[in-house]
Amino acid sequence: MIRFEQVSKVYPGGQKALSDVNFHLKRGEMAFLTGHSGAGKSTLLKLITVIERANAGRVLINGHDIANLSRSDVPFLRRDIGMIFQSHHLLMEKSVFDNVALPLVIEGFSHGEIKKRVLAALDMVGLYGKERHNPIMLSGGEQQRVGIARAIVNKPPLLLADEPTGNLDPKLSMDILRLFETFNDSGTTVLIATHDLGLIARMKYRTLTLKHGHVLGGEELTSSADGVKG
Amino acid sequence: MSNKPQLTRSKLPISGRIVMFFIRHIQHAMGSMGELWRNPVSSLMTMAVLGVSLSLPAALQVLVKNAETITQSWNSAAEISLFIDEGRSERTIQSLITRIKVYPEVSDVNYINRDQALDEFQRLSGFGEALSYLDTNPLPAVVTVTPSLKYSSPVGARELLKKLEMEPEVSFGRLDIEWLERLQAVVRLLERTVLAIAALLVLAVVLVIGNTIRLAIMNRRTEIEVMKLVGATEAFIQRPFLYTGIWYGIIGGVLAWIIINLLVWYLDSALAELLGLYGSQLEMQSLTLVELGQLVGLASFLGWLGSYLSVRQHLRAIEPS
Numbered sequence: 447m448i449r450f451e452q453v454s455k456v457y458p459g460g461q462k463a464l465s466d467v468n469f470h471l472k473r474g475e476m477a478f479l480t481g482h483s484g485a486g487k488s489t490l491l492k493l494i495t496v497i498e499r500a501n502a503g504r505v506l507i508n509g510h511d512i513a514n515l516s517r518s519d520v521p522f523l524r525r526d527i528g529m530i531f532q533s534h535h536l537l538m539e540k541s542v543f544d545n546v547a548l549p550l551v552i553e554g555f556s557h558g559e560i561k562k563r564v565l566a567a568l569d570m571v572g573l574y575g576k577e578r579h580n581p582i583m584l585s586g587g588e589q590q591r592v593g594i595a596r597a598i599v600n601k602p603p604l605l606l607a608d609e610p611t612g613n614l615d616p617k618l619s620m621d622i623l624r625l626f627e628t629f630n631d632s633g634t635t636v637l638i639a640t641h642d643l644g645l646i647a648r649m650k651y652r653t654l655t656l657k658h659g660h661v662l663g664g665e666e667l668t669s670s671a672d673g674v675k676g
Numbered sequence: 677m678s679n680k681p682q683l684t685r686s687k688l689p690i691s692g693r694i695v696m697f698f699i700r701h702i703q704h705a706m707g708s709m710g711e712l713w714r715n716p717v718s719s720l721m722t723m724a725v726l727g728v729s730l731s732l733p734a735a736l737q738v739l740v741k742n743a744e745t746i747t748q749s750w751n752s753a754a755e756i757s758l759f760i761d762e763g764r765s766e767r768t769i770q771s772l773i774t775r776i777k778v779y780p781e782v783s784d785v786n787y788i789n790r791d792q793a794l795d796e797f798q799r800l801s802g803f804g805e806a807l808s809y810l811d812t813n814p815l816p817a818v819v820t821v822t823p824s825l826k827y828s829s830p831v832g833a834r835e836l837l838k839k840l841e842m843e844p845e846v847s848f849g850r851l852d853i854e855w856l857e858r859l860q861a862v863v864r865l866l867e868r869t870v871l872a873i874a875a876l877l878v879l880a881v882v883l884v885i886g887n888t889i890r891l892a893i894m895n896r897r898t899e900i901e902v903m904k905l906v907g908a909t910e911a912f913i914q915r916p917f918l919y920t921g922i923w924y925g926i927i928g929g930v931l932a933w934i935i936i937n938l939l940v941w942y943l944d945s946a947l948a949e950l951l952g953l954y955g956s957q958l959e960m961q962s963l964t965l966v967e968l969g970q971l972v973g974l975a976s977f978l979g980w981l982g983s984y985l986s987v988r989q990h991l992r993a994i995e996p997s
Binding site: 523 | 696699909996
């Protein structure tokens with residue numbers, strides 16, 4: 447699903463974010479991405495979502511080589527990736543329903559289909575009945591779950607979460623992780639970036655650790671680095 | 677293009693995509709109209725600016741149109757006077773008139789014989805007394821020729837004059853068109869001025885709309901970022917802005933039309949008075965319905981253009997980070 451082959455990213459100005467990163471996340475796998483702030487977690491997620499592009503190496507998402515994607519292809523790749531952000535990125539002046547419906551509206555679903563899917567997604571995250579509320583009226587945990595509903599509403603094969611439990615108490619954090627587990631059970635590939643080591647310890651999932659721009663725990667990458675360009 | 681793996685562009689069947697394409701367009705058009713409605717003050721300000729900017733070139737267009745009507749009605753003044761050689765008999769003159777009448781360039785011929793010319797001179801000149809001291813009538817017979825519409829332009833009339841002067845009975849001809857040439861030069865200058873001013877104001881309209889759309893884009897920056905993150909194409913994001921520009925154009929165009937009609941109504945009585953002094957029955961013309969259509973059509977195109985240029989430049993700059 448996600449394959450990084452000797453990927454390096456240097457920001458303009460010389461700041462080296464990632465160097466020679468190799469890992470492979472298989473379809474249907476669930477994994478944590480960890481490392482303290484500045485270790486390159488955000489950069490790695492940005493490379494997956496094509497917000498940034500690598501300076502060297504290959505990034506393959508769902509079989510597509512990012513380097514070959516043109517600007518106009520990027521939106522279509524992003525439709526296959528459900529993204530959850532620490533800061534929610536919700537539209538505060540729009541209702542919960544409209545927020546969750548956005549990916550479906552963009553894809554051009556009919557009104558009836560949108561309604562059905564949005565309510566199902568809200569039900570899944572336990573917010574059924576709050577679709578008319580504005581996100582501003584909801585608690586932090588609820589807002590986070592609106593973001594999750596939006597990420598899964600179009601049933602993407604890949605789910606990325608950036609510090610999804612960032613400012614939630616342990617009980618809520620656990621609830622949200624259980625939610626991710628249910629999506630994973632139904633076949634979605636899940637990658638969760640977090641620095642909450644306690645949380646990771648309680649779950650039995652593969653952990654990729656970033657340290658000074660290098661990945662530890664990416665060793666499951668089979669040595670198929672033949673086709674890698676320098 | 678061909679050797680890279682293709683991304684699935686849409687998960688919908690083709691028929692559904694086509695239907696949704698139109699539904700989305702209508703929704704975006706209505707949505708952007710609603711957006712304008714929700715901020716009536718700022719929207720109206722922009723529309724008023726556009727209306728005034730568009731009304732100026734439109735007003736000048738009305739001016740040119742009226743000036744053209746007036747000059748056309750005065751074209752008959754491009755009359756050629758042919759002075760007949762002395763001693764020609766009435767019969768030869770009549771045959772000359774018949775010959776001239778069949779010229780394709782001629783629409784009307786008038787004959788003033790020597791006695792009539794004398795009468796007219798005595799009546800109009802005020803030197804009537806002086807003439808009575810003369811033994812013979814010194815005035816020649818005159819044939820006045822009105823060129824057909826096609827030959828009433830200065831160039832055409834001059835051509836016709838040359839041809840008429842070849843007639844043996846004609847001593848010489850006179851064409852008083854200098855003033856007409858001047859008038860036409862003035863009209864041409866006016867037309868050019870209108871064109872130049874119109875071009876500037878059209879540019880102003882594009883810039884005003886471009887700037888308004890730029891502000892709208894800045895206001896919705898976070899929304900645009902989120903849309904890009906969840907996979908919206910640029911076409912999808914820019915569509916509401918383009919429709920906003922088109923709405924601005926349409927409403928600005930209609931406003932300009934209203935302004936023009938008020939202006940014409942205001943000037944009409946004053947102009948009627950002026951024209952009355954010249955013995956003219958002309959009525960001031962306003963913009964026709966077709967011209968209203970053209971005005972609104974042009975305005976909506978300018979609205980689209982302004983927002984398109986703005987969107988091109990500013991939407992690309994907004995990227996999620």
